[in-house]
Amino acid sequence: MSQLLDNLNPEQLAAVTLPPQHALILAGAGSGKTRVLTTRIAWLIQNHHCSAQGILAVTFTNKAAKEMVARLSAMFPINTRGMWIGTFHGLCNRFLRAHHREAGLPQLFQILDSGDQLASIKRLLKALNVDDEKFPPKELQHFINGQKEAGIRPAAVEAWDDFTRRRVELYVEYEAQCQREAVVDFPELLLRSYELLERNEPIRRHYQARFRHILVDEFQDTNVLQYRWLSLLAGKGTEGGASLFCVGDDDQSIYRFRGAEVGNMRDFERDFRVGSVIRLEQNYRSHGNILDAANALIARNSKRLGKNLWTDRGAGEPVRIYEAFTDSDEARWIVEEIQSLVRDGMSRSDIALLYRSNAQSRVLEHQLFSSGVAYRVYGGLRFFERQEVKHALAYLRLINNPDDDTAFNRVVNFPTRGIGARSLETLQDAARTFNTPLYQTVPHLSGKPGTALGQFVGLIERLRQETANLPLHEIVEHVIERSGLSAHYKAEKEGQERLENLAELINAAANFSAEAGAAYEAEEGAVDGSALAGFLAHASLEAGDHQADAGSEAVQLMTVHAAKGLEFDAVFLSGLEEGLFPHENSILESDGLEEERRLMYVAMTRARQRLYISFTQSRMLHGQVRYNLRSRFLEEIPEGLTKWLTPPSPRRSFVSEPSTRYYNPGAAKPAMASMPPPPPMKSRDLGGLSIGQSVQHARFGDGVIVAAEGSGNDARVQVKFETAGAKWLMLAVAKLTPVG
DNA sequence: CTCGGGTAGCTTTTT
DNA sequence: GCTACCCGAG
Numbered sequence: 001m002s003q004l005l006d007n008l009n010p011e012q013l014a015a016v017t018l019p020p021q022h023a024l025i026l027a028g029a030g031s032g033k034t035r036v037l038t039t040r041i042a043w044l045i046q047n048h049h050c051s052a053q054g055i056l057a058v059t060f061t062n063k064a065a066k067e068m069v070a071r072l073s074a075m076f077p078i079n080t081r082g083m084w085i086g087t088f089h090g091l092c093n094r095f096l097r098a099h100h101r102e103a104g105l106p107q108l109f110q111i112l113d114s115g116d117q118l119a120s121i122k123r124l125l126k127a128l129n130v131d132d133e134k135f136p137p138k139e140l141q142h143f144i145n146g147q148k149e150a151g152i153r154p155a156a157v158e159a160w161d162d163f164t165r166r167r168v169e170l171y172v173e174y175e176a177q178c179q180r181e182a183v184v185d186f187p188e189l190l191l192r193s194y195e196l197l198e199r200n201e202p203i204r205r206h207y208q209a210r211f212r213h214i215l216v217d218e219f220q221d222t223n224v225l226q227y228r229w230l231s232l233l234a235g236k237g238t239e240g241g242a243s244l245f246c247v248g249d250d251d252q253s254i255y256r257f258r259g260a261e262v263g264n265m266r267d268f269e270r271d272f273r274v275g276s277v278i279r280l281e282q283n284y285r286s287h288g289n290i291l292d293a294a295n296a297l298i299a300r301n302s303k304r305l306g307k308n309l310w311t312d313r314g315a316g317e318p319v320r321i322y323e324a325f326t327d328s329d330e331a332r333w334i335v336e337e338i339q340s341l342v343r344d345g346m347s348r349s350d351i352a353l354l355y356r357s358n359a360q361s362r363v364l365e366h367q368l369f370s371s372g373v374a375y376r377v378y379g380g381l382r383f384f385e386r387q388e389v390k391h392a393l394a395y396l397r398l399i400n401n402p403d404d405d406t407a408f409n410r411v412v413n414f415p416t417r418g419i420g421a422r423s424l425e426t427l428q429d430a431a432r433t434f435n436t437p438l439y440q441t442v443p444h445l446s447g448k449p450g451t452a453l454g455q456f457v458g459l460i461e462r463l464r465q466e467t468a469n470l471p472l473h474e475i476v477e478h479v480i481e482r483s484g485l486s487a488h489y490k491a492e493k494e495g496q497e498r499l500e501n502l503a504e505l506i507n508a509a510a511n512f513s514a515e516a517g518a519a520y521e522a523e524e525g526a527v528d529g530s531a532l533a534g535f536l537a538h539a540s541l542e543a544g545d546h547q548a549d550a551g552s553e554a555v556q557l558m559t560v561h562a563a564k565g566l567e568f569d570a571v572f573l574s575g576l577e578e579g580l581f582p583h584e585n586s587i588l589e590s591d592g593l594e595e596e597r598r599l600m601y602v603a604m605t606r607a608r609q610r611l612y613i614s615f616t617q618s619r620m621l622h623g624q625v626r627y628n629l630r631s632r633f634l635e636e637i638p639e640g641l642t643k644w645l646t647p648p649s650p651r652r653s654f655v656s657e658p659s660t661r662y663y664n665p666g667a668a669k670p671a672m673a674s675m676p677p678p679p680p681m682k683s684r685d686l687g688g689l690s691i692g693q694s695v696q697h698a699r700f701g702d703g704v705i706v707a708a709e710g711s712g713n714d715a716r717v718q719v720k721f722e723t724a725g726a727k728w729l730m731l732a733v734a735k736l737t738p739v740g
Numbered sequence: 741c742t743c744g745g746g747t748a749g750c751t752t753t754t755t
Numbered sequence: 756g757c758t759a760c761c762c763g764a765g
Contacts, residue, residue, distance in 0.1 A: 259749080623757080
């Protein structure tokens, strides 16, 4: 117990030992957030503030949940099984399985991942003969999920125009289809749970009485529905209930685009009259210069709860800045620098190469590859998203729940068994007529038992019977063999890797039985039903690691988003250019720039010892060479903390943005006068115009030149107009008048 | 049914 | 510039 609290700093200690009450912990990057969260749980239990059953801890990713459980078990022999620790979706799944009847779901309901959901929507639009040009499936998916995540059912959507009204109708149809097929999408897991808690008083009271302490990780990433779910569970006000312990960092809120609502932090303070806001500001990760640079940058954001990281580790090295001519030059320099770090003894896996968008990885990969530097890219397809794995899972899903039309469509003709679009269309039509799922419709088709479709149904029936009494991993193995998948990939030239993945799936099933089996059958029979159903839910809820040979001694490549929560000795931050970072799309969004700045803050605070920032004068993007200004974020890092590895060239003033008030060309260091002139690319003949120049156009109005290409008669400039958006204009044709 | 040619679109992502 | 997806030909 005394050991438990050893080495906590005063703020961490205060957070861990708060008396039971609502609390908001503002935990800066690298401030020991996870440690506080887990120690808090251990402290609560050891001091008899509650039993393990009284704890609910919720995270966003399976990784974070697993880490919490691992750290807790390492702390003291604790019954983690009794606790509810998991992701929002994982916990809601557990809840809905336990109360499926009250939630209006069959016990063996299946979970649709995003891809399944999209397929389901496409199928719906087709069946309803909806023009998918007018209603693009992706857009409809976004619409439906957006409504659900705001807690809005179709009847409550405010639809003022025909377009929205039609989308609401499709939302209704989609809900009906899911119900018919006994499937539940991700946001539905949340919404169903919320609604059930809300309308069913006995169940609500049961859980409110049970959970004494609710702990939330990455609270800044919660969406509206998640916050409401937490509020309901905590039972604020008359119903008594749990203490909410929310840990988050508003400066690291980078997921607004997927519904995260930072405002939840302020709302939480207000709604729950949070008396204690504790700031964890001591950083155990980075050296002083890196922290100071990050602090100075984030200080320019206006909407902050306020926080300043510090360290006692010393200033360390300056932030290194490098300007390259082209993206390949930038990549070449980065790889050379990496090689030199490795020569000096740094481990490749302690080096990260970060970028704003995935498209940037290609040039970097190319250079790493040709220099023979081992690297690893995060962000590809994940295990349970692979084609062959999804196919195998689809067979398993059909055994588990034949009404799952998404699974049916996926494998009815894979491997091919002569069931073409024609027969499927007939089947679809019949299914609509009889209002039955596809599987059940097959026997209705005018008594031809020998048809290919009939044989397919026969196959599934046979598989179900043959596997009825087998242990889980043998079910999986049997289905892979007897469905024809195995033979299909054996025959395929490139099938070897797929076969290995299928073998890995059998492994995963064996592991699942061994590990999760025990946990799942704990208390309340939360997930009974078959092991198969549990495994399928697991496969949907946890897409698996991003592949890439883990553990190998390799440089880590990923987007800044993917790097959140990670740390490295050396971090290379590439592509610090206007339009890329901050991304051009974000500049038009309200508060978009502040979110980009937070993203930059996250990126910088990943570095322990060395931070490199680079940008280029020209970059190939969307098949065009673009000439971008260097990012305004570079101007927001105080000069004394940086070291330019190339001579800093003057940044053209960025006319349309108020942030330039921080940039004062007049105050340029005298040394700049002796710097070499800007390289030739910048001095291209634009008829007296330059990048950054404000111009006027007769039709499009006022704008700023943001890029240029070609020369002479072919010279073109890209102008970002205030109202008309970005346009490429031929200088020889367009009449542009310089302004100012 | 499979292959390949043509074309639209292109920030970030977990569950 | 790349790629994912759609459609038409074989």
